Amino acid sequence: MSRLFGACPCCAGEAHALSRRGFIATAVGAAGLAAASPAIAQGAMQGGAPRVLRVRRQVVGDSFSGVYWRDGRYDRAALRELDQVFRDLSAAETTPMDPRLFDVMSAVARALDSDETYEVISGYRTPETNARNAGRSRRVSTVSLHMSGMAADCRLPGRQGLGLARMASELQLGGVGLYTRDGFVHLDCGPVRRW
Numbered sequence: 001m002s003r004l005f006g007a008c009p010c011c012a013g014e015a016h017a018l019s020r021r022g023f024i025a026t027a028v029g030a031a032g033l034a035a036a037s038p039a040i041a042q043g044a045m046q047g048g049a050p051r052v053l054r055v056r057r058q059v060v061g062d063s064f065s066g067v068y069w070r071d072g073r074y075d076r077a078a079l080r081e082l083d084q085v086f087r088d089l090s091a092a093e094t095t096p097m098d099p100r101l102f103d104v105m106s107a108v109a110r111a112l113d114s115d116e117t118y119e120v121i122s123g124y125r126t127p128e129t130n131a132r133n134a135g136r137s138r139r140v141s142t143v144s145l146h147m148s149g150m151a152a153d154c155r156l157p158g159r160q161g162l163g164l165a166r167m168a169s170e171l172q173l174g175g176v177g178l179y180t181r182d183g184f185v186h187l188d189c190g191p192v193r194r195w
Contacts, residue, residue, distance in 0.1 A: 048072060051106045054117040055154075057085050065117065068106075074099050086123025086152065090132075095124045097149040100189035104173045105152065108187065111167050114156055121184050122146060122153040145175070151188035153179070161185050169194045 051069035056062070062085045068078035079099055087094040105118060125133070125146040134140040145151040156164055165178040165185045176194045177186030 051103060053082070053102050053106045054109075054115070055082070055085055055105070055120050056117050057089075057120050057123075060089060063117070068099070068102055083124075083149075086120065086149070088124050088126050088129050090129050091126045093124070093126050095149045097124060098189055100174075101150055101152060101187070104168070104171075104187050104189050105154070107171055107173060108164065108168045109156065111171060112156070112159065112164070114159065116156050116158060118152075118154045118156055120152055120154045123151075124149045139179075145188045145190045150190055151175070151186060153184045153186050155184045165194070 048071075050067045052067050054063075054065040064078070064081050064085050066078060068075050068082060079097070079102075082102060083094050083097050086097050109116070109118070123146070125144065127147055130140065130144050130147050131142070134142050134144075155161065161178055161180055161183065165176050168174075168176040168185065168187055172192045173189065174192060175186065175188040175190050178195070179186065
């Protein structure tokens with residue numbers, strides 16, 4: 001793991017789970033950071049221009065490539081397609097994903113000047129799937145944002161994970177975790193943090 005990224009209290013495992021007060025303090029701090037850097041956030045969201053995302057689900061090959069936001073609103077049909085791509089594969093369950101996650105992914109790809117398709121390893125996780133994963137690995141949080149449809153583990157072909165994670169971290173649009181051993185980056189639309 002790079003020195004750029006430390007342990008995340010929200011997603012790095014049960015031993016690092018935040019108390020409610022700690023979580024609120026983190027959220028307030030993140031809101032302060034967002035207020036302090038509106039140019040970064042506004043530039044990343046590209047104003048009123050259509051937002052595009054290209055994703056392919058590893059293992060099953062489901063994909064989406066296209067505009068999911070235009071004319072000041074999210075395209076409901078596109079969001080339903082994305083929900084299907086990001087579903088919990090082991091539970092065969094779909095949930096409405098937080099569209100801000102797609103904004104984060106789109107902004108990072110745009111900042112990297114990449115039109116490559118994200119490979120999505122994990123999106124939504126049911127509480128049962130997450131508990132099972134947490135039982136197998138201390139690196140899986142019992143309070144993971146995956147359970148809220150706010151996180152994805154992914155990679156961009158042809159891009160180093162460290163470069164992807166650094167760019168996402170610079171944009172300060174949410175959480176960023178670098179998993180070099182596993183070959184993916186965690187992106188989420190929660191509080192700004194990195195690990």
